[in-house]
Amino acid sequence: MALAGQIEPGNNTADRPSSVRVAMDTSRKPKAASTEDKTTPFKSLGRRKAYEEVADQIRERIFSQHLSLGDRLPGERELAEQFSVSRVVVREAVRTLELNGLLSIRKGPKGGIFVAQDYDRPISDTILNLLAGGEASLENLFEMRELIEPFAAARAAILASDEDIANLEALFEEAEQVHAREGNIRPHNLEFHRQIMRMSRNPILSVVGETVLTLLSERIKYLPSPETSEEVLSMHKKILAALRQRQTSKASNLMSRDIQAVADRFARMNGRSLRAKAEKE
Numbered sequence: 204m205a206l207a208g209q210i211e212p213g214n215n216t217a218d219r220p221s222s223v224r225v226a227m228d229t230s231r232k233p234k235a236a237s238t239e240d241k242t243t244p245f246k247s248l249g250r251r252k253a254y255e256e257v258a259d260q261i262r263e264r265i266f267s268q269h270l271s272l273g274d275r276l277p278g279e280r281e282l283a284e285q286f287s288v289s290r291v292v293v294r295e296a297v298r299t300l301e302l303n304g305l306l307s308i309r310k311g312p313k314g315g316i317f318v319a320q321d322y323d324r325p326i327s328d329t330i331l332n333l334l335a336g337g338e339a340s341l342e343n344l345f346e347m348r349e350l351i352e353p354f355a356a357a358r359a360a361i362l363a364s365d366e367d368i369a370n371l372e373a374l375f376e377e378a379e380q381v382h383a384r385e386g387n388i389r390p391h392n393l394e395f396h397r398q399i400m401r402m403s404r405n406p407i408l409s410v411v412g413e414t415v416l417t418l419l420s421e422r423i424k425y426l427p428s429p430e431t432s433e434e435v436l437s438m439h440k441k442i443l444a445a446l447r448q449r450q451t452s453k454a455s456n457l458m459s460r461d462i463q464a465v466a467d468r469f470a471r472m473n474g475r476s477l478r479a480k481a482e483k484e
Contacts, residue, residue, distance in 0.1 A: 252370040257286050257296035263319055265305060276306070276316040302328075323414040330418055344419040345466040349459060352396060353413040356442065357451040359402035367402045368447055374398065375436075375443055382432050392435055393420055399446070399458070423469050434464065 239348045261276070276282070279297070289391045300306040308314070333339035359367075367474030376389035393416065431432055438461040446453035 253263035274318040293458040353455040354402035355461040357455040360451040360454040
């Protein structure tokens with residue numbers, strides 16, 4: 204899907220060829236050097252880079268026209284012509300919006316620039332960097348879940364519609380059936396928590412909470428077992444009942460207990476793996 208209308212080119216001097224900018228700069232009188240020049244940080248020129256202006260206009264068009272997930276934007280060449288900038292500038296702008304989760308790039312005959320809705324991507328990347336650098340731990344992720352999900356459960360007990368509750372019940376019943384067949388109910392359990400966060404009617408809470416949940420679940424994949432599944436199903440059944448009966452405090456407390464139980468199992472499992480590693484060494 205092409206963007207409706209033309210995108211206005213920016214007036215930023217960064218759009219001009221470098222030779223033009225150099226010519227403009229030669230009219231300035233050079234200042235006498237001082238001892239401070241060697242140590243004083245450079246000052247901002249007060250001008251935005253061309254790709255930032257391009258990114259801002261594309262972002263504004265996406266939201267102002269309420270473009271949907273998967274809608275196609277004009278190609279790189281067409282965007283460059285509309286903005287009167289080089290394709291390199293457009294490419295950098297698109298890359299910026301891709302990192303922000305607003306665009307996706309697809310290769311091949313049916314490829315192009317498409318609207319995305321990966322709003323959690325910047326948050327996810329930040330948390331991953333903190334974990335990789337040792338500044339954050341899995342325990343911190345559990346703490347975030349403890350802060351977010353019990354609150355979400357309490358709000359869901361008030362704000363969830365009857366349809367929301369019915370969908371959650373259907374998900375739970377499906378998990379029970381899969382478990383009876385000795386299948387893996389991990390995806391169902393994760394979706395159970397995601398749905399409750401969405402039922403809180405707070406999109407910011409949902410984005411942050413779901414990001415934390417996904418990152419944490421990827422790092423404790425080895426935890427699920429038949430015994431664990433039984434415990435989780437039992438707790439989820441109680442949470443579901445509390446939501447159905449609109450019991451805010453009970454829903455919140457049960458959610459907190461559910462998260463703490465997973466954290467305790469992780470701590471025990473992690474302790475065993477560390478001991479096993481030490482014994483081998």
